[in-house]
Amino acid sequence: MQTDSLHREILELLQGEGKEVLIQEWAGSLQPYDLSEILNRLEHGQQLQLVSKIPESLVAETLEYLDPEQQYRILHHLDEGITARLLRQIPSDAVVDMLLAIHPLQSARLLDLLPRDYREKIDTLMTFPEDTAGSLATVDYISAREGWTVEEALQHIRKVGGEAEIISYVYVVNKRGELVQVVSLKEIILADPGTRLWELIAGDVIFVWADTPSEEAAKILSRYDFVALPVVDRHHRMIGMVTVDDLMDVIREEATEDMQKLGGSQPLSEPYFKTTVWSLFRKRIGWLLLLFIAEAYTGTVLRHYEETLSEVIALAFFIPLLIGTGGNTGSQTVSTLVRALAVGEVEFNDLIRVLQRELFAGLLLGLSLGGVAYLRALMLGVEFQLGLVVALSGFFIVIWASMVAAVLPLILHRLKVDPAVVSGPLITTLVDGTGLFIYFTIARLILHLS
């Protein structure tokens, strides 16, 4: 899509008089997402002008892709009747997001425009905490009654389907509003019109609770290859539906947060450029200070070995190399395991297996790097025995770092702490001091120092 040229086109169209038909054609040839991108570039007055000239259904679909603040700025300036109709057409999860983002007084005013039963549903959705399936749920799903025929269900879909976000499933509820069955539109289309819905029952009803973490909901959805999941309360009453597009965003955001954590920062709550510098600072300084304090004990270790160090100054040359290598090894292991835990490939019960694997891998890595460390020591022109110290230290530090990095994430996972807090920087810091201890112990033994 050529956003620039489309932008120019619409600016021209908006300037002329009586170009309603051309504007409608122009807008109709675009996907709602693309139209929202153009809308984003227009000034406020132009936005309202454009919105007033295209069909309401397209406006509703387009508004869905704008920021909550933008949505409100536009809705706020439209005629109340239009705003009310648009609110009814925007998927309810998007409406909830907007209402939670704007000022409570503003959102109260908008809610007043809605019919009472819909307002009550929206009110319920607004109560679910962030990061739960409930907070992502939309009430724009299709429900049916037990005992309906396929023909009746199809008629119902035709009647209410226009307002539904996804019509791929019909959720069958009983008189008490409890979810008893999920029928896919595919089954309905392919079945004989006279078939009763209950005759189509195929397999367990898969659902999530309103307080199921959204990350968990995403896992369930992709396990079964569904495009939406029903959300129920503790009495199995239907609350809404979470759709695959929202859960895809959840997967992306979770991955982003995990990466930021692995990098040693608290996760940002907004995209990079929406985060202020001050907030960047606050998200980073906490861990940096903590790591700084933890790292500070390396100074204590080194002061303890001050005499050893002054006897053989050359020992200092290898400090960054050895502890750096330990940190690198640990960082590799930690990032692999934190991710494997996040996607469910590894669990705490696998501890022994993981330890074995990382021990063997560590041995191989330690042998290789110990060998190279020895060569490096020779290149720096130190004597044979110091070379041996460096090589042995490299070997043991690499194995030690692998072990620490293998155990910590699994234990944290077991303790229900997000294993991603064991960041690369944390593991580096943890193995720095212990690495120095290994190094100087070996040095004293081999070089017979005090």
Add this chain to the structure above:
Amino acid sequence: MQTDSLHREILELLQGEGKEVLIQEWAGSLQPYDLSEILNRLEHGQQLQLVSKIPESLVAETLEYLDPEQQYRILHHLDEGITARLLRQIPSDAVVDMLLAIHPLQSARLLDLLPRDYREKIDTLMTFPEDTAGSLATVDYISAREGWTVEEALQHIRKVGGEAEIISYVYVVNKRGELVQVVSLKEIILADPGTRLWELIAGDVIFVWADTPSEEAAKILSRYDFVALPVVDRHHRMIGMVTVDDLMDVIREEATEDMQKLGGSQPLSEPYFKTTVWSLFRKRIGWLLLLFIAEAYTGTVLRHYEETLSEVIALAFFIPLLIGTGGNTGSQTVSTLVRALAVGEVEFNDLIRVLQRELFAGLLLGLSLGGVAYLRALMLGVEFQLGLVVALSGFFIVIWASMVAAVLPLILHRLKVDPAVVSGPLITTLVDGTGLFIYFTIARLILHLS
């Protein structure tokens, strides 16, 4: 789902005689994915026994969730007629995955069982390289002809929909097989039966090329909130359809790979426990050796300052602390920016803005950590001037690390190199040596050393 108790149930059912009906009821009450989990736990003989007793359509849906090797082991032992019918019912992208995973002779034998036109389609799908939209495409989509009415399309869906993986869209092609329009099932259901499909045209046709990277296809799909995308060749001829479930997997796998890269390892091509220790070693040793060699120059830097160091041994105490802090700061910035680049929040053109932000954040972080570094130096009982050296070095090293970590990923992205190669370990290594240079330069200036 209680896999254990279900497993016990089926073992009992399989032991008895004439329990066909009970077994069918038992299987019918499960989701295909759950059934596949049970099937995975059975021995080969039991698998075949179970498969022979449940309806073919359910077998096909269940096989889809098994490993390619497992799929083949089962299909291989069934009657050729059954195997042929099952192959036709399993989505073609899953069939392609299996055929590519088994021995070419085995896959040739299976292909021979398929009708010629379907075999040709499968052959085409098998030619697309991994990580492209073509390799994920299924030919089990619904196509329609221009000029059909909604009623005709619906009849067609009823006829062929059973074999389609997703029936949410109907792809309208012209006589040359070129994709001209995408109509959603929702539009068809809601429209008047007599409406022509072309009257339903709504917006641009969004599609991907067969060689579009699958990551890119995932971005397009989630941008427009679709559940499938049409895949076309260079002549716009319809090749197949990629579905949201496959693209969700792509998003997950990409995130996994990026995290492993950020941790300083080459990405694993298999889940953790399917990767051999030897392969873990090979994925890690490359970067470790490279980083080791890069880190080795820190030894050269230190040897250069040997005299300075021997004059004030206490300078060595702060080496791990200062370079560690630089590494941590760099790692935070890098992980944030690499991810922001991956999801498209940041581009190379934002370089100046990113630099400004990271410079200011670095200043704030440098001031805080410099201050704390000074306190730490006092606690270790060194003299005032050395404390000043440590504080100033901390300040400059943090800013320097932020800058390097901000610039590198953007430049790599510009050079079309995956920015995730700038791992935490790499940035740590890069700023270690330069950090030492900053430290000793400041030390010489303030302490008037040689």
